[in-house]
Amino acid sequence: MTTSILDMQHITFQTAAKTKDEALQFIADFAKEQGIVKSAKAYYKGLKKREEEVTTGFKNSIAIPHCKHKTVKKPGLILVKFKNPIDWESMDNQPVHITFALAIPEGKNQEHLTLLSTISRALIDEAFTKKILEASTTEEMFTVIKNKLLTQGN
Amino acid sequence: MSKKKIVGVTACSAGIAHTYMAAESLEKAGVAKGYEMKVETQGSIGVENKLTPLEIEEADVVILAVEINIDMSRFVGKRVLRVRAAEAIKNPETLIERALNQATTYGEKGTKAGIAKMGKTEEGGFFQHIMAGISYMIPMVIASGLILAIANVYAFQKDEAGRIVNWGFDTSTFIGDLMSNLFSVGQVGFLLMIPLFAGFVANSIAGKPAIAAAMIGTYIANDAEMLGAEAGGGFLAAILVAFAAGYLVKVLKKIPYPKMIQPIVPIMILPLVSTLIISIFVLYVIGTPMASMMDFLYQGLTTLNQNYAAAPVIVGVIIGAMVGFDLGGPINKTALVFGTAVFTDTVAKYGIEGANFVPQTATQAAISVAPLGIWLASILFKKKFSPTEKVSAHSAFGMGMVGVTEGAIPFAAQDPIRMIPAFVAGSAVAGGLAAGLGAKFYGGIGSPLGTFIGYIEQPIPFVTWIFSVMTGVLVTAVIIGFTKKKVE
Known part of the structure; x- marks a missing residue:
């Protein structure tokens, strides 16, 4: 069930983006490429709107941009590791290196939402975030996350 | 620490x-x-x-x-x-x-x-609390009302002449015995539903600690014997008690209790103190006025009946209105008791030929008007009834057809200001028409069916009775149609 949300294909490395806006744009395009959303533009706008309400930049170089939007076809997690540090107005004022972008379709889908909330909770665990930051391949990241989700339970 | x-x-x-x-x-x-x-x-x-x-x-x-x-x-x-x-x-x-x-x-x-x-x-206030109570009460009203209605059908027995109907169960047969028991089952539901309603109204106001006081207080307010009155307070008393209990607990919650006893405040202190206060309030404050109100109404009816013996329509209208007012509460009970008393007294004194049928006929013509009026309104004005209300209205039909007026209580409790006038008007029309047109209700079921299940003497067989009752039902339905708010 984990793989329906988190797919190795949904993890990528990116080197070009330098600003939050470029990063969000990249995430949206990547989501479209992976068939998670119908329109990259609509998803980008949704993410942007959420950022305007309150920043999703947390601690330890991680941001978790997300939105619930009708353009989302299936719930998904898109993981991007950026080469350049990106200013995300995060809580510890540190630049962001990794984004956990969540795509949530409209309507109710309890099981997937629970999984996404588990991921959110997992990000509080510093040992976990450290491992992700240190991971150098998509396979490694995938394994770290999968193991974490399995141990976190429900 | x-x-x-x-x-x-x-x-x-x-x-x-x-x-x-x-x-x-x-x-x-x-x-x-x-x-x-x-x-x-x-x-x-x-x-x-x-x-x-x-x-x-x-x-x-x-x-x-x-x-x-x-x-x-x-x-x-x-x-x-x-x-x-x-x-x-x-x-x-x-x-x-x-x-x-x-x-x-x-x-x-x-x-x-x-x-x-x-x-x-803060939003909603009064209405929100009442609705909370009703939503918990409705399943019980429907279950017990329909059981009561089914049993009620079996309670009418014809005598050897096949005409006058006795009300009661023939417990010598299995079915009669079963129905007699089912009738009691339905009555238990009706006994419980009013305190249940009050309990959840109070729960909505002040949470769980208020339930005990509201349920116990309402039970007492509806127990005529404990109050030393002829009838209990019905659902109007339940609303009063529920709000008194709810707001009392709300006030009690504000007292700064010593830290040591704080854990037992919601489970012991609040329920205990509020139940004591509310019970005493009901016993010593509500009981006496209720008894004297019944007495007053009864005296008034006697005077009315004596002075206007020649104009049955006036007595019929007033008695009918009383029946529709509180659906089983003290005013309704006064009218019913009065109707039966006048009938039995005059039969004893003057024989069946000289008996005064007017009050009894009016009560029985009026008794099914409120539930049937609700049902008719839900058919005629579909948009003004939510899906839940429609289910309640359908079961009100079942209850109305066998003369169980309580089927209309959920609607009256939810919106007394609009519903009660509609019930009173329709019931008064039915009572006035039946009495004015000279129908004589000997016994049977208090509904349009009464003319088939029971014995009613009337100028035009079947028609007079059905016409009187259904006109009242129509009046109630139309008033509800005009006044009830649209469902959002």
Whole structure:
């Protein structure tokens, strides 16, 4: 069930983006490429709107941009590791290196939402975030996350 | 020193990420500091890890890391610190310490628990509480009402002549015995439904501690024997008692109890004190007026009946109106008792030829008008009835057809200002017509069916009776159609 949300294909490395806006744009395009959303533009706008309400930049170089939007076809997690540090107005004022972008379709889908909330909770665990930051391949990241989700339970 | 107990609620505007990260941060930080922590999340999944009233009562402080309005009524009287969800993620340790040291009591004058207005606690008021009570009462009304209605059909027996009908169960047969028992089952439901309603109205106002006082108080208010009255107070008394109990508990909650006894306040102190006060209020304040009101009404009816013996329509209208007023309450009971008493007295004195049928005929013509009127209105004015109301209206039909007026109570309790005039008008019309047209109700079922199941002497067989009752039903339905608000 984990793989329906988190797919190795949904993890990528990116080197070009330098600003939050470029990063969000990249995430949206990547989501479209992976068939998670119908329109990259609509998803980008949704993410942007959420950022305007309150920043999703947390601690330890991680941001978790997300939105619930009708353009989302299936719930998904898109993981991007950026080469350049990106200013995300995060809580510890540190630049962001990794984004956990969540795509949530409209309507109710309890099981997937629970999984996404588990991921959110997992990000509080510093040992976990450290491992992700240190991971150098998509396979490694995938394994770290999968193991974490399995141990976190429900 | 025992472990400090901290509870919290987290919620953010999207309900996807911050809610859960904030909860996780708080839990981790709290546990690390050796506190007992429980954090409720109100996210897009719904409410998880819900705080119980007991946990809230026992908590030393409440931390609300929320960005949306949440229901604050649970936290009245508690020390509350309200911050943005992000703060709980950023620095949970500091937040917890700040909460323990700086949280202010929520809901007391001159203090503020955080930012701006706190959402939905005040809206609705009276209506919201009544609706809460009704939603819990309806299943019981329907179940017991329909059981009662089925049993009632078997209660009418014809004598050897096959005409005059006795009301009662022939318990010598199996079916008769069963129906007699089912009738009692239905009555138990009707006995319980009014206190149940009151209990949940009070629960809506002041939470669980108020249920005991409201249910016990309402039960007493409907127990004529305990009150020393001829009849109980019906659902109008239930509304009165429920609000008295609810607001009494609300006031009692505000008393600053010593910390040592705080844990037992909601489970012992509040229910005990409020039940004592409400019971005494019902016994000594409501009981006597109810008895004297019945007495007064009864005397008034006697005078009316003596003075206007020549104009049955006047007596019929007044008796009919009384039947429709409180659907089984004291005014309704006065009219019913009066009708039966006048009939049996005059039969005893003057024989069946000289008996006065007027009050009894009017009560029986009027008794089914309220439930049937509701049903007809739900058919004619579909848009003004919610799906739940339609189900209630259909079961009201079943009850109305066998003369069980209580089927209309949920509607009367929900919207007394509009419903009661409609019931009174229709019932008065039915009572006035039946009496005025010279129908004589000997016995049977108080509904349009009474002319078939029972014995009613009337100028035009079947037609006079059905016409009288159905005209009343139509009047009630039309008034409801015009006054009832549209369903949103």
